[in-house]
């Protein structure tokens with residue numbers, strides 16, 4: 120049964136009233152605000168001068184060169200082609216590096232679209248995926264500061280995501296699947312595609328070369344932090360972890376070749392089977408420029424929070440707050456109905472137009488009235504996706 124939600128209240132009040140048992144942790148919002156209006160402002164203010172040198176800086180925050188666009192990119196409030204275009208006049212070195220990172224995001228989407236839930240398992244090398252336990256010792260200042268930022272703001276720079284993933288599995292030998300789940304719950308840009316890729320690559324399951332995290336990176340990227348640590352003279356990560364050789368796994372044929380790239384990429388043109396009465400937005404496409412929304416300017420938009428998935432995932436209130444802020448913002452420009460229940464049932468019971476999403480759960484939709492193509496940065500090909508470089512080279 121889908122239950123209509125009113126958006127007419129402060130976001131935290133809505134979460135407290137309507138999402139009991141469906142989120143984890145303290146009720147709190149991220150400093151990065153959800154919504155198309157906020158996304159557009161962030162893109163207008165984007166200046167990537169110095170990005171190539173500063174993208175990995177951590178503390179003080181004023182030294183950071185990262186754009187913090189990921190929550191908007193993740194939900195296609197800003198599409199990858201749009202952000203790619205927006206930096207076309209930036210200095211060459213910064214533009215090259217930044218656009219390369221956009222391609223990493225696109226690569227994650229292609230990989231996940233092709234292999235689906237197989238991305239939850241070691242891809243090419245055998246890293247510890249399953250050992251239970253908490254791999255983040257909070258008595259270390261570097262880990263404590265970063266986990267606190269994850270838990271209060273729901274966002275981290277790439278560098279500290281690598282610290283956390285490496286510390287969890289490479290140093291402390293706990294299973295990366297549990298670490299990625301914990302991070303996924305908190306990140307307001309949390310996507311299975313990029314999060315699973317990030318963990319697999321950091322712990323070595325993707326490349327065979329685990330990323331080692333040591334005091335060296337903390338001193339370089341967050342100068343002064345070690346001075347505040349009670350373990351400054353007994354640092355558990357003084358040296359790099361011992362290099363390990365991971366066992367190579369048999370290559371999955373699907374990584375080498377896709378026999379059905381059309382199925383992976385979704386339709387290239389609009390597929391209409393019936394006249395739609397609603398536009399259904401999904402978590403993968405919540406922006407004003409959602410193709411189905413743009414093509415149907417007179418239809419009401421609908422968003423259905425998946426109650427069963429939320430109960431299982433226990434996402435943080437930061438994430439749910441980001442979605443609610445986005446929907447409140449959209450409701451200022453479009454007629455919008457928001458429900459808590461089952462999006463697949465809504466799509467079955469009503470003729471909806473929807474934009475294809477390159478994620479396994481999209482296959483749960485049936486009887487869709489109209490399907491719009493996904494706004495790829497690059498159309499998925501049938502060649503190798505087993506590494507970023509082989510994916511970039513393939514046609």
Ligand SMILES: Cc1cc2nc3c(=O)[nH]c(=O)nc-3n(C[C@H](O)[C@H](O)[C@H](O)COP(=O)(O)OP(=O)(O)OC[C@H]3O[C@@H](n4cnc5c(N)ncnc54)[C@H](O)[C@@H]3O)c2cc1C
Pocket residue numbers: 174184185186187188189190192193217220221223224225227275276277278280281284306308309310311313314315316317318321
């Ligand atoms: C362990 C781990 C987990 C991660 N989990 C996620 C996740 O759940 N969602 C997510 O969007 N990204 C994830 N990433 C990738 C990356 O860390 C973030 O996209 C980036 O830090 C976001 O910050 P930004 O917008 O300032 O990035 P910028 O450096 O400004 O880059 C611009 C955009 O490029 C893309 N991008 C940058 N670096 C990467 C990368 N390494 N991989 C894929 N895309 C990238 C993002 O869309 C980002 O917004 C993860 C990386 C690691 C190592």
